[in-house]
Amino acid sequence: MIKKVADKNDSGPGVEKLIKDIYILFSENADPLKAEKMEAYMRNQFAFLGIPSPHRKKLQSLFVREHKAALANSDLEKLVYSLWEQPEREYQYFAMEMYYALRKVPVKSDLHLIEYMIRHNSWWDTVDYLAPWMLGRWMEYFPDEKEGVIKRWLDSKNIWLQRSCLIFQLRYKQRLDTNLLEYVIIQLNGTHEFFINKAIGWILREYGKTNPVWVSNFCKRHTLHSLSQREAMRIILKSK
Numbered sequence: 199m200i201k202k203v204a205d206k207n208d209s210g211p212g213v214e215k216l217i218k219d220i221y222i223l224f225s226e227n228a229d230p231l232k233a234e235k236m237e238a239y240m241r242n243q244f245a246f247l248g249i250p251s252p253h254r255k256k257l258q259s260l261f262v263r264e265h266k267a268a269l270a271n272s273d274l275e276k277l278v279y280s281l282w283e284q285p286e287r288e289y290q291y292f293a294m295e296m297y298y299a300l301r302k303v304p305v306k307s308d309l310h311l312i313e314y315m316i317r318h319n320s321w322w323d324t325v326d327y328l329a330p331w332m333l334g335r336w337m338e339y340f341p342d343e344k345e346g347v348i349k350r351w352l353d354s355k356n357i358w359l360q361r362s363c364l365i366f367q368l369r370y371k372q373r374l375d376t377n378l379l380e381y382v383i384i385q386l387n388g389t390h391e392f393f394i395n396k397a398i399g400w401i402l403r404e405y406g407k408t409n410p411v412w413v414s415n416f417c418k419r420h421t422l423h424s425l426s427q428r429e430a431m432r433i434i435l436k437s438k
Contacts, residue, residue: 212272216265217280223257224249224288236287243321244287251291258292262299274300275311282315290315290324294332304336309347312336313359320358322393329361330368337366338373348378352385357393360386364397371408379405380416387422398422399429410434 224247233248240246249257262269269277274297281293294315301308312332316325337344351359363382367374379401386394399422406413417430 212268213277213280216268216272216277219265220261220281220289220292223261224254224286224292227253227257240287240321240323244319245285247286247288249288254288254291255295258296262296269296269300278311279314282318287319287323290319291327294324294327298331298335304339306340306343308332308336309340309343316358316362317356322361325358325361326365329365333362333366334369344378348382352382357391361393361397364394364401368401368404371405374405374408376405376409376412383422384420387420387426389423392425395423395425396429398426402426402430403433406430406434410437 227247227249229248231248232250233246236246236248236250237244278293278297281289284290297311312328316328316333337347348363351363354360364379364386367379383398383402386398389395402413402416413430414434417427422430
């Protein structure tokens with residue numbers, strides 16, 4: 199059963215009705231056998247309805263088309279908060295993907311929502327969408343806020359905020375700020391946290407597709423965790 203929309207997030211019957219319609223749509227397409235496998239893959243961190251990603255995205259697209267007017271007149275932020283409170287993981291996937299698609303132009307206050315989603319019900323599957331897509335876009339719209347956000351998130355000791363500081367530039371390619379990336383990596387280097395060391399390697403490997411010389415030189419200049427080093431140089435070494 200879907201959780202009742204919390205009073206603090208309730209913006210009237212519009213959000214409540216949308217939540218119920220989403221619940222009906224997803225419930226009709228739930229598959230308990232697939233849910234069990236999806237939960238096992240995610241190490242039983244979350245409950246699932248059992249809707250595979252391709253099918254879920256088709257349902258989401260259908261829902262957005264059919265409820266276009268209601269969504270346009272609804273408080274999207276409150277809808278996202280409400281969906282994020284639901285126990286099944288598919289609702290959180292829907293929330294972040296819908297918000298990214300419908301919020302064509304970010305506003306400064308979006309950072310509070312992005313941070314909320316990164317901090318709550320946290321795992322790599324949501325963070326690895328939120329950071330490069332939502333946070334990455336937000337940082338480009340508000341570059342003057344970047345330094346303060348990075349500093350605060352690095353100091354937070356929250357591994358998911360820290361991971362986001364590493365991978366928000368994942369899609370930037372030539373636009374990637376190498377000075378900022380180097381600063382963030384140096385601040386986090388030396389940890390034994392798997393998700394941080396993996397992210398260091400991931401962002402370096404991805405940027406290596408654009409600038410392999412810089413990445414190679416960076417790895418020579420710094421002593422990285424073996425996981426980070428291996429991931430960073432994997433594609434570059436294969437190409438030699």
